[in-house]
Amino acid sequence: MDRRKFIRNSCTACLSATGVTAVLSSCTATRYISGTLGKDGLTIDINEFVTRQQGKTAYRPFIIIRNEALQYPVCVYRFSENEYSALWMKCTHQGAELQVSGDYLQCTAHGSEFNSKGTVKTGPADRNLRNFPVSVAGNQLFIDLRAI
Numbered sequence: 001m002d003r004r005k006f007i008r009n010s011c012t013a014c015l016s017a018t019g020v021t022a023v024l025s026s027c028t029a030t031r032y033i034s035g036t037l038g039k040d041g042l043t044i045d046i047n048e049f050v051t052r053q054q055g056k057t058a059y060r061p062f063i064i065i066r067n068e069a070l071q072y073p074v075c076v077y078r079f080s081e082n083e084y085s086a087l088w089m090k091c092t093h094q095g096a097e098l099q100v101s102g103d104y105l106q107c108t109a110h111g112s113e114f115n116s117k118g119t120v121k122t123g124p125a126d127r128n129l130r131n132f133p134v135s136v137a138g139n140q141l142f143i144d145l146r147a148i
Helices: 003-027
Strands: 041-045 050-053 056-059 062-065 074-080 083-088 098-101 104-107 113-115 120-122 134-137 140-144
Touching (some): 041 062, 074 140
Antiparallel strands (some): 041 140, 062 074, 074 083, 098 104, 113 120, 134 140
């Protein structure tokens, strides 16, 4: 292959990969909210999970609640209309803040991984994440933080 053909093919492949990456990342944009902090916990609107994709209603698999009164964020996973999981994003190994990657929470400090229910999947962490009770009332989710 001559040099000109090589450069043209390489640039086309590179631009195609960039376009695919941009499309995929736009589909999974992470939603950050602050919620309403009350005396016993956080309240959020269920509509925070709603998104529009190609003119249709879809649901985000999770949202992250960052509130200045909390030391660590809380990740809320949506499994169905009435089933949610609220996880303290603090690694049980050495307390580093976790990062969300789809159905997993990962510790960038030492590599521990937890699933969307907070169960340890990969160590060095040997304890599951703190999981807060979630109740649904109308259009609101209440996350009971009394166990912090």
